[in-house]
């Protein structure tokens with residue numbers, strides 16, 4: 001769990017924290033970014049590991065998930081509520097997801113980064129692979145981070 005004076009990031013369970021996790025994703029992806037509901041709720045949440053950021057009053061303000069695969073983990077659904085952006089919430093969420101991947105013994109993390117967020121992931125060492133592509137109508141790049149044991 002990471003802690004700052006303004007918010008807390010902790011690991012979350014889809015079964016018990018699903019309402020808070022889903023509320024953030026609905027607000028950011030479905031409402032703000034107009035991602036179709038059927039693409040947002042892809043059936044992978046129950047088999048993913050989740051992180052959630054909470055404001056001092058306990059309300060959810062940011063989320064992310066990690067889907068363990070055979071050879072690597074896939075990080076995704078990183079979202080921070082608009083009023084909380086630019087205050088380190090996304091960085092804390094991503095750091096926790098990377099720590100979880102390392103703990104799981106993985107040496108490689110991948111993600112589909114929205115093109116506007118490339119610099120955010122680059123700051124954590126992710127490197128873009130290949131050409132830009134569209135997902136849910138939004139431009140993306142595949143990115144990879146090698147995880148040192």
Ligand SMILES: CC(C)(COP(=O)(O)OP(=O)(O)OC[C@H]1O[C@@H](n2cnc3c(N)ncnc32)[C@H](O)[C@@H]1OP(=O)(O)O)[C@@H](O)C(=O)NCCC(=O)NCCS
Nearest residue numbers: 078079080085086087088089090091113114116117119120
């Ligand atoms: C992308 C997102 C999760 C980043 O969260 P955040 O809380 O605003 O990020 P942070 O404040 O922790 O920023 C960490 C660093 O990345 C940088 N950064 C954050 N968003 C950035 C962006 N869109 N472009 C460039 N740099 C960015 C910050 O300036 C900061 O840099 P610093 O360490 O030099 O100060 C957030 O903007 C968001 O939810 N966007 C909408 C949903 C989305 O697009 N998700 C990504 C899907 S791939």
